[in-house]
Amino acid sequence: MADDGKQAPVPEIVQELFNRFGENSFTVQHTRDGMPTLWVDKTRIVEVLRHLKTGVSRPYKMLYDLTAIDERLRKHREGQPPADFTVVYQLLSIERDMARPYGGDLRLKVALQGEFPSLPTVTTVYVNANWYEREVWDLFGIVFDGHPNLRRIMLPPRFQGHPLRKEHPARATEFDPFVLDQMRQDLDQEALLFKPEEWGMKRGTENEDFMFLNLGPNHPSAHGAFRIVLQLDGEEIVDCVPDIGYHHRGAEKMGERQSWHSYIPYTDRIDYLGGVMNNLPYLMSIEKLAGIKVPPRAQTIRIMMSEFFRITSHLLFYGTYAQDVGAMSPVFYMFVDRQKAYDVIEAVTGHRMHPAWFRIGGVAHDLPAGWDRLVREFVEYMPKRLDEYQKAALENSILIARTRDIAAYNTEEAQEWGVTGPGLRATGLAYDLRKARPYCGYENFDFEIPVASHGDVYDRCVVRVEEMRQSIRIIKQCLENMPEGPYKADHPLTTPPPKDRTLKDIETLITHFLQVSWGPVIPHGEAAMMVEATKGINSFYLTSDGSTMSYRTRIRTPSFAHLQQIPAVIRGHMVPDLIAYIASIDFVMADVDR
Known part of the structure; x- marks a missing residue:
């Protein structure tokens, strides 16, 4: 039933998923925005997403967003599976949106149990899930098994905790006074050093070494506190690593x-x-x-x-x-x-x-x-x-x-x-x-x-x-x-x-x-x-x-x-x-x- 008590028609994409995977594979959730919302078991999320991207007519080519919710203090979860944490995937099919207005969105949810739960990475389906999964791990502590480089993205490497969890304080006055001594500063600076091997990069070939150039985070062409590390062969860019989070303020x-x-x-x-x-x-x-x-x-x-x-x-x-x-x-x-x-x-x-x-x-x-x-x-x-x-x-x-x-x-x-x-x-x-x-x-x-x-x-x-x-x-x-x-x-x-x-x-x-x-x-x-x-x-x-x-x-x-x-x-x-x-x-x- 919808929020207003009226029986809502089953969206086309939901029926397609029912036909392919069986209605029992999903739990339908009605939301205020009317976006089709389905709960999926974490063991099937990769399979379902791959089908949506490649196995349906007018596919969902874009992973629009990926985020999480700490459910542990939430009171109103009527009709939703039990969960300590929820990972939310929002997909966008521009083809469906242009053919039939308002028809291009789909929200999938995965219910997770435990203090530090895990689920499979979806970077094998949507390459842009990489940063989103890193963000969820950084801010919630949820692990994505098989992720190519699961590391902090918004917060410094030595940051303690995961701040979007409900137990993490929301105001600076709730913390002990911050003290930056010389040892802490040296350790923080050491953690920021760029190590090519950690990013799957080689330092050179048999005959020559690559040059690694730091551009930013303080540079006029970077348009803000943005750092990008370049792997150069002469002046040609072989690869690069964008580094963000210097402007993160919660x-x-x-x-x-x-x-x-x-x-x-x-x-x-x-x-x-x-x-x-x-x-x-x-x-x-x-x-x-x-x-x-x-x-x-x-x-x-x-x-x-x-x-x-x-x-x-x-x-x-x-x-x-x-x-x-x-x-x-x-x-x-x-x-x-x-x-x-x-x-x-x-x-x-x-x-x-x-x-x-x-x-x-x-x-x-x-x-x-x-x-x-x-x-x-x-x-x-x-x-x-x-x-x-x-x-x-x-x-x-x-x-x-x-x-x-x-x-x-x-x-x-x-x-x-x-x-x-x-x-x-x-x-x-x-x-x-x-x-x-x-x-x-x-x-x-x-x-x-x-x-x-x-x-x-x-x-x-x-x-x-x-x-x-x-x-x-x-x-x-x-x-x-x-x-x-x-x-x-x-x-x-x-x-x-x-x-x-x-x-x-x-x-x-x-x-x-x-x-x-x-x-x-x-x-x-x-x-x-x-x-x-x-x-x-x-x-x-x-x-x-x-x-x-x-x-x-x-x-x-x-x-x-x-x-x-x-x-x-x-x-x-x-x-x-x-x-x-x-x-x-x-x-x-x-x-x-x-």
Whole structure:
């Protein structure tokens, strides 16, 4: 039975699995987001995943996410198999999604018993499971048997414990004071030394030695605290090892200690160039759990501000991308125009980069007087500037020579590594969540999905430039068709309640006080919502146990998947090609490390 008590039809893929493996091989779980969710025995997970990837029509080519849940303190697990820990696999079939909207997702779960359980690795089926399994082991202590190199990925090598387990403290004040003496510092530095043999690399051939070069984690071309160790034969890259985690600050753990409302500002800092676009999947997941329907005006405002942040993010990408391949002037012009967009954002929200302005059920306040004039000035000004940049950057012969046919990959390879967003569309696949499964009312807007065909460094820039033009087109439609009505839903769990009502009746005033100080009590259940963010698909998978805070907060970011792909694409290229490739990925380490 579904959560609302009505009998739900069996999804097509679930029936296919029943036919292949038998209905008794699975336990069906109904979730608030409606995503088909099946429990599988750990001895069969590899077999089931391989069948889904290669044995069904319209296969699930992408392992979208892999995470875990510590179930030991959870109270509401009705209808689910007994488990101390759960490993969760989320698959995406873009072919199914494009053929039949909302039909491309599938969630598989494996129940595990014991304090430090194990299950087979699925890297033999999905190569991008490598980093995800390392992350689960690092943060939960769950072992994946047969993994090629199960080692810490987010935390330092000598870190003690697994911090997403429920017994691990959530605040620094719960630990003893940290002391860094000389011995500890020396041991930590020793643990960070790169040993090629540990990564399956040879130090050289019979006739020559390879050179190993550290790039980062403090280097301007690394775009943040990102380290990549290169194995070089001369200037040719034989292999490389991306090393992440230098920016990890426990964003998911913080999501499990803050109230649903007070966690909103933390989401701004995930992709810190995406601003309110990070609020959106988090709040959409809460609203799905709580059954809140956001009014049309609030939805349109959300779309408008999200597209403003897409433009500011892409302008930063555009300028630094050109800079990384040798063009120094464009970045200064693009930062000027980025500030013009921030002027509009600040006028509407009161803040610039991190407004944390979306709220449960809507937005923080209504649009201010004069907002339409500012938005109109921007949408009339920006297209001409993009035309100028076309000549200065994309038609520049040096930029073209440095980026054409460099670090190219095709659609199949992109899906294998979990690539989404402009990096996927640059391969020729017109897949955009705003079209494939519209949210927030995107189905009411007229815009195109920019695509390219070569999937190289140049095309990844071309796609983003055209996306800015389409964002301007969407913002203009918001301007001309802004609905009337409330900016926030009239629902008891909307947080905070509409301000104008708090001084009219005591019940609303009490509700306002409780929901801001204590937090709303969100009904128990699970929901994951995805958005087409600035750098690819971003999603929040929230588990509520009927409390004032999330039981499990999972943040799936696009950049994590994109950096894992680097070695597969860059082998055989030169070091300067790697710099251009890194620039074309468009990532920030806060989005990777969380």
